Amino acid sequence: MTSWTWHGGGLEAARRHYGGNDWIDLSTGINPHPWPGADTHSIDWQRLPERHDLAALEAAAAGYFGLDPRHVCAVPGTEIALRLVGGLIGGTARYVAPTYRTHGEMITGATPTALDEAGSGTLILANPNNPDGRTLPPARLFELLDARADRAWLLLDEAFADVDPALSLAGAIDDARRLVIFRSFGKFFGLAGVRLGFVLGPAPILDAVRAALGAWPVSAAAIAIGTAGYRDHKWIEAMRGQLYAEAAALNAVLAGAGHRPTGACPLFRLVEVPDGMALFEQLAAQAILTRPFAGQPRWLRIGLPGGDGLARLEAALAHG
Amino acid sequence: MTSWTWHGGGLEAARRHYGGNDWIDLSTGINPHPWPGADTHSIDWQRLPERHDLAALEAAAAGYFGLDPRHVCAVPGTEIALRLVGGLIGGTARYVAPTYRTHGEMITGATPTALDEAGSGTLILANPNNPDGRTLPPARLFELLDARADRAWLLLDEAFADVDPALSLAGAIDDARRLVIFRSFGKFFGLAGVRLGFVLGPAPILDAVRAALGAWPVSAAAIAIGTAGYRDHKWIEAMRGQLYAEAAALNAVLAGAGHRPTGACPLFRLVEVPDGMALFEQLAAQAILTRPFAGQPRWLRIGLPGGDGLARLEAALAHG
Numbered sequence: 001m002t003s004w005t006w007h008g009g010g011l012e013a014a015r016r017h018y019g020g021n022d023w024i025d026l027s028t029g030i031n032p033h034p035w036p037g038a039d040t041h042s043i044d045w046q047r048l049p050e051r052h053d054l055a056a057l058e059a060a061a062a063g064y065f066g067l068d069p070r071h072v073c074a075v076p077g078t079e080i081a082l083r084l085v086g087g088l089i090g091g092t093a094r095y096v097a098p099t100y101r102t103h104g105e106m107i108t109g110a111t112p113t114a115l116d117e118a119g120s121g122t123l124i125l126a127n128p129n130n131p132d133g134r135t136l137p138p139a140r141l142f143e144l145l146d147a148r149a150d151r152a153w154l155l156l157d158e159a160f161a162d163v164d165p166a167l168s169l170a171g172a173i174d175d176a177r178r179l180v181i182f183r184s185f186g187k188f189f190g191l192a193g194v195r196l197g198f199v200l201g202p203a204p205i206l207d208a209v210r211a212a213l214g215a216w217p218v219s220a221a222a223i224a225i226g227t228a229g230y231r232d233h234k235w236i237e238a239m240r241g242q243l244y245a246e247a248a249a250l251n252a253v254l255a256g257a258g259h260r261p262t263g264a265c266p267l268f269r270l271v272e273v274p275d276g277m278a279l280f281e282q283l284a285a286q287a288i289l290t291r292p293f294a295g296q297p298r299w300l301r302i303g304l305p306g307g308d309g310l311a312r313l314e315a316a317l318a319h320g
Numbered sequence: 321m322t323s324w325t326w327h328g329g330g331l332e333a334a335r336r337h338y339g340g341n342d343w344i345d346l347s348t349g350i351n352p353h354p355w356p357g358a359d360t361h362s363i364d365w366q367r368l369p370e371r372h373d374l375a376a377l378e379a380a381a382a383g384y385f386g387l388d389p390r391h392v393c394a395v396p397g398t399e400i401a402l403r404l405v406g407g408l409i410g411g412t413a414r415y416v417a418p419t420y421r422t423h424g425e426m427i428t429g430a431t432p433t434a435l436d437e438a439g440s441g442t443l444i445l446a447n448p449n450n451p452d453g454r455t456l457p458p459a460r461l462f463e464l465l466d467a468r469a470d471r472a473w474l475l476l477d478e479a480f481a482d483v484d485p486a487l488s489l490a491g492a493i494d495d496a497r498r499l500v501i502f503r504s505f506g507k508f509f510g511l512a513g514v515r516l517g518f519v520l521g522p523a524p525i526l527d528a529v530r531a532a533l534g535a536w537p538v539s540a541a542a543i544a545i546g547t548a549g550y551r552d553h554k555w556i557e558a559m560r561g562q563l564y565a566e567a568a569a570l571n572a573v574l575a576g577a578g579h580r581p582t583g584a585c586p587l588f589r590l591v592e593v594p595d596g597m598a599l600f601e602q603l604a605a606q607a608i609l610t611r612p613f614a615g616q617p618r619w620l621r622i623g624l625p626g627g628d629g630l631a632r633l634e635a636a637l638a639h640g
Contacts, residue, residue, distance in 0.1 A: 007368075007535055008368075009367060009368040009370065010370060010371070011367070011370065012370050012372055012373075013370070013371070013372070025367070028368065030366070030367070030368070034365065034366045038365045039362075039365070042359075043513065043541075044513055045354065045358045045359070045511045045512075045513040045514055045541075045545070046350070046354045046510055046511060046512065046513060047329060047331070047345070047350070047512060047513055048327075048328075048329040048348065048350070048506075048512040048513065049513060050329065050330060050331065050332050050333070051330070051333070052332055052333070053332075076396040076397075076400075076515065076537075076538075076539070077396075077534070077536055077537075079533075079534035079535060079536055080396075080532075080533055080534055080537070082534075083531075083532055083533070083534055084532070087532075102534060105531075186368075190366055191365045191366060192365075192366065192367060192368040192536075193363065193364055193365040193366060193367055193368065193369055193539060193540030193541070194365055194539060194540070195396065195536060195538065195539040195540075211403075211425075212400075212403055212404070212407075213399075213400055213403070214397070214399035214400055214402075214403055214422060215327055215399060216397055216399055216512075216515060217396075217397075217400070218396075218515065219396070219513060219514060219515040219539055219541065219542070220513030220514070220515075221363075221365075221513070221539065221541050222539070225365070
């Protein structure tokens with residue numbers, strides 16, 4: 001079943017293949033507790049989004065990321081942004097592997113590398129990384145950035161950085177620095193269906209991104225929900241604490257089942273087992289979808305459960 | 321005020337500049353009667369859209385356009401699609417002018433041409449055209465397509481073709497033909513804020529578009545609303561009739577004010593006057609936003625009014 005190893009989120013496909021009802025999706029790193037305002041906001045679907053509404057979204061996001069709005073460009077999902085910016089930067093590039101699949105596709109001919117062998121050319125890197133949850137401190141990121149100097153780019157995927165804002169290099173974005181950062185709205189806010197992401201970078205890069213996307217890059221819903229979400233400081237602060245607490249509980253359940261979970265991003269954990277696909281199948285038989293990896297047959301990524309998900313995961317692990 | 325001549329839809333900017341309340345936006349070609357299901361559909365914002373839901377949207381759209389779903393690719397707005405496909409096709413190109421601004425930007429170095437001087441190279445063409453509403457019969461389009469043979473492309477923007485499906489060349493899409501068609505959801509369905517469009521073309525072109533956009537090209541809302549909208553044959557049929565009737569009424573009002581409206585697309589009309597900007601200002605002073613053109617100072621495009629908009633337009637024209 002290689003389709004399970006491609007991307008997470010294939011819940012309907014899993015339901016059709018394995019049967020069963022009441023599936024839990026732990027195959028992604030999306031917060032199981034969505035920001036609650038999405039359904040209460042009325043969306044003006046009729047009109048084209050206006051320029052000042054888009055600017056307000058980018059200003060709200062910039063305030064949340066911690067940099068000047070002129071360095072922030074909204075895009076219809078980080079996935080598109082990675083591919084678009086990769087095409088703009090081009091040239092010879094490496095990506096720190098293992099990581100998110102798209103990092104290997106965003107610049108033609110990019111080759112995988114270990115972090116310590118990254119050299120001084122253009123580098124694609126996620127922090128925190130996915131799927132292993134590895135995090136690097138900003139000091140290490142600045143070393144990597146300095147190694148590129150004015151010859152090559154650091155393309156930094158911060159899709160999972162929201163939970164620990166101290167990890168972000170957003171404040172270092174500058175027209176004179178070859179640093180581009182990718183941020184995602186849907187993961188931390190638990191609203192992946194909105195399709196909203198951001199490119200943070202020097203003005204000429206953002207100009208090129210805007211030229212490729214045109215005047216109305218994101219939907220009226222993305223503007224309304226994103227603007228209000230990023231301004232909801234109280235929810236953001238509370239959610240960070242809640243996710244760390246729940247990740248600790250997930251760790252305890254995994255450890256209780258004899259696993260040694262790795263990763264510092266609360267939205268998912270990676271476990272290494274003799275046969276990742278066997279554990280995937282064991283959990284799928286109990287209507288729990290997780291994420292195996294074709295190139296890493298010993299790995300299984302397990303997203304943070306919400307509701308009664310943790311209790312069901314605990315029972316399913318014991319049932320093997 | 322060159323900003324009014326850039327794109328339509330700047331209602332908030334108009335409100336700030338001219339004051340007044342209760343503005344009517346006649347600056348775009350968006351149907352003033354939106355498909356009524358958008359607000360009643362519950363949207364799953366939380367999850368990533370699944371592949372089979374995207375396939376269902378593309379199948380519903382293909383049924384509506386009249387071709388095989390394998391030739392249909394959903395995109396987050398026609399604007400992005402024009403720019404993306406333009407970049408994929410590249411080369412030397414001409415666009416039939418005057419037309420929608422983006423046609424001149426989608427292929428670097430493209431030059432404007434009159435229809436009768438289009439030659440045999442790659443050609444960008446809208447049918448119906450915007451802003452003049454000029455329509456070409458399929459027989460003429462096939463002549464233009466044949467003139468390109470297997471040497472160059474016909475890139476056909478059918479963003480305004482919904483009202484008269486007999487105009488569309490969608491059924492002629494084939495892997496062996498150098499024809500790409502762009503369709504828009506938001507204009508005819510009156511839901512431009514959804515950001516949903518389609519590329520119709522040979523499989524290799526669609527493969528390249530999908531590679532550029534990644535696995536989740538459109539939002540959960542675009543999938544839910546678009547799929548249901550395209551399946552609502554009853555609304556579609558009734559709306560076509562309604563729009564033709566309302567366009568006839570708009571024609572009568574414009575003629576009554578001494579204008580000779582041109583165009584065959586019911587969603588907008590073009591009038592030619594001694595000073596387009598003066599008429600724009602006259603209407604703006606009465607809180608009606610229309611669309612002037614920097615390069616065509618005698619033109620004013622007037623979108624189809626909804627509700628009491630026609631009566632207000634009639635009064636505002638008489639008030640000059």
